[in-house]
Amino acid sequence: MVAIEFSGVSKRYGRRGIIRSNSVTALRNVDLTVEEGEVFGFLGPNGAGKSTAIDIMLDYVQPTSGSVHVLGHDVQTDSVSVRERTGVLPDGYGPIGERTGREHVEFAIESKNATDDPEELLERVNMLGPDAYPVDQYSKGMAQRLMLAMALAGEPDLLVLDEPSTGLDPNGARTMRRIVREERDRGATVFFSSHILEQVEAVCDRVAILDAGQLVTVDSIDHLRETVGGMARVTLELSQVPTGALDRLSSIDGVAELETNGTTIEVACENRAKAPVIAACHDSPATVSNVSTTDPSLDELFATVTEGVA
Template identity: 45%
Template sequence: FRTSALLEGYGVYSRMTAREHVQRAANAKGVVVDTDETLERVGIPGAADRKAGGFSKGMRQRMAVGMALVGEPDLLILDEPSTGLDPNGVRELRDIIREENRRGATVFFSSHLIDQVEAVCDRVGILKNGEMVTEGDVDDLRARLDASVVTAAVESTPDSLLGELRAIDGVEEVSATDRQMVVTARGGVPKLRALERIERANVGFTDFTTTDPSLEEIFEEATLGALTPAGQDESGSGAGGGGGPGDGGPDDAGDDGGSEAGERSAPDRAETPTEGDA
């Protein structure tokens, strides 16, 4: 079983080239590597023979990702892998993660960027103060949160109706514009009652849409204690991970890190902790 990791606080050898860094990772793992192919995959083929001391932060990050990919690991651990990358680099990183997953690898990554976690993960775990407070696939977490926003298209929004909606048990927030009523409710019954109340109010109700909570909203609920682990009444415990590229050097190239984490895993093993400070 082969494991490889990229640690956020890794270092590089300023006098070594990108090619030498990748080859050094291959030597450490006892594998043969095509350095040109690896650097092409991470988007820096033209920098193969340049010394890493002159690299930008994004180029260092791409090189470190390439080092972590050496040897086709079964488990790939990426700690804040998008650090220093521009939007194109982030998109390319997501593609690499998906490619590794299709190859059969489990990919675990931690990130402050919850939208990146939501874009790529099979399963998510949320940590608070070093303990797992909830985990599951995103749809499962949404179902456990059981909250959504209902937007109703109407012709008028009388204050009396807004008051009635706020009085429904399970309705958490109500707002209105000239042509819309927006109701945030927890549970299917409160949402249904709110829609029935709007329909009976003769306000020209024509249509409605329902928006499920985002992963960011799930994270906020979980770290504030509103979302409990599956099968438990109180928060559970656990841990999220990180790692290193396997060949750190003396030059620090990382930032402070890790309040949110996510992971994409292989089809036969779908586990993904995500981490958070509160």
């Protein structure tokens, strides 16, 4: 079953200037399908159009053309049904006012006509204790945890997390990832928007990469790594660097750079060249005492995919 479907969605914002008005195209003809039960990463650099897409999904903003269906409902004609079944952690809005954290969570439960135990929700985000303080005394990270607890109220079928790691320390980020996995195990679909690639990689089944309003790819991160390439690194520690070894390694297809430091050889190469590089060292007269490899970095991957979009 499909959880989210964008069909030919474009969005142009009008901008009024002092001298003249112009417009900006935030989304261009986006087609995207997210299946039920998926943890889906929505990636893109600043200004790519991620928040606009989410706002359209929740009918806070209307598309210039195209349509979006969420959980089987057209968001423009049936936004109430969509919002009833969706939990949202918005980007840039925190809890406000003098009410306590617990009162906020109780309000979220009530507004979803749900029967969750506020204690349990607060415990899931490690906010028992501070829940008794007014939220205007909260730090950014505490506010973010509370907003996550509120988004979880009513066991939503779809959880939309817009830059969920904002303000979270490493423990908070870990809690958030644990909760995403728990929600997926419960059967919810999670739509996770971020420009922090490591966060997305840790939890998402598939990712879409948006750049300048255009969808440039939809894939699993593993498959992206395979197809897009980028540089892997192999570090080999040897008993000695045999004569001619560097020439032999640099002639392997896919090897880009070599460096030696004493008895260590560092090789920058395409993923496919990692195994031949290691094999060549094992076949040499030297003893290989240690081998370590790293995959192409996500930053590199991201830069490669978003490069060259008009």
